[in-house]
Structures are given as C-alpha cells and as structure tokens.
Amino acid sequence: MALNWKLVIDSTNAAALADFWAAALGYEVEDPSALIEQLLTAGHLSDEAVVEHRGRKTFRGYAAIRHPEDPFDETSGVGRGRRLLFQDVPEAKSGKNRLHLDVHSGPGDLAELVARLEDLGATRIREVDQGPAGRWWVMQDPEGNEFCAA
Incomplete structure (x- = not known):
C-alpha cells in the first residue's frame, strides 16, 4: 500500500x-x-x-x-x-541541501522558466551541461535552498 x-x-x-x-x-x-x-x-x-x-x-x-x-x-x-x-526553525541554513526539488520546463522553455523563477526571487548558481543528457540550472530559492530548473 x-x-x-x-x-x-x-x-x-x-x-x-x-x-x-x-x-x-x-x-x-x-x-x-x-x-x-x-x-x-x-x-x-x-x-x-x-x-x-x-x-x-x-x-x-x-x-x-x-x-x-x-x-x-x-x-x-x-x-x-x-x-x-x-x-x-531558529537555526540558519548551514550547508548544501541533501534533498532538493527539480522544476521542469516544457521542451525548449528553460530560459523562460529560469527568468520567471528569477522574477519571483530565485538566484542562478551555475549551469550544468550534460551534452545529450540535457542541461539545467542549479538555483536557490529566496532562503538559499538549492533546486534545479531543467
């Protein structure tokens, strides 16, 4: 179950x-x-x-x-x-997340998704390019929690 x-x-x-x-x-x-x-x-x-x-x-x-x-x-x-x-919680975030969300765009809409997330308060950290496997952005929400936009 x-x-x-x-x-x-x-x-x-x-x-x-x-x-x-x-x-x-x-x-x-x-x-x-x-x-x-x-x-x-x-x-x-x-x-x-x-x-x-x-x-x-x-x-x-x-x-x-x-x-x-x-x-x-x-x-x-x-x-x-x-x-x-x-x-x-009283303590501040102190390290890398051990769990994160992946937010998926539609085909070819990654730039639009990343721009929309930035307008909401997210920050780009780095782009990851895996060649044929695709590319995505590692980003942070307004409190610094990492997530991926793909």
Missing part, C-alpha cells in the same frame, strides 16, 4: 517561502483560517499562535502549499496529495 507524505522544508519565513514556491510551481497556498477560527473560539489555540498573512489567519511559523488538482480537507485547508510544508 502506498503511503501519504509531504515534504517539510525548514525556513526562516514560512509564509514568504510558501508564497515563492506556490508561484514557482503553480500550487495553492493552503488556507487554514476556518480551522484556526474554530480552535480560537473553542479556546484550544492562543492568539500568540496565530499571524495574519495576506488577509488570512495562519499558524505562526507554518505555511503549506498543495497541488491545485489534489483533494483537500475543506475545514482545515490541508491537502491530501502533493504538498510542501514550510516550518520556521
């Missing part, structure tokens, strides 16, 4: 990084505001655990994105499919 999973990415600003990756991948930022309202009303969540981002209440230090075609829970906003969760 296949298992459900999500990729969790440490960050210093979960909401901003979720916004970047949602725009980069064409995903949707999850909206937990209905769940947060229920938890606040019931006294199960303190006001200090909540922040407002782009006009919505969200959990302080957490933000998630999901594929727009995948199912999600209407009450919590939590995706039940392809999903990335960003969580704030």
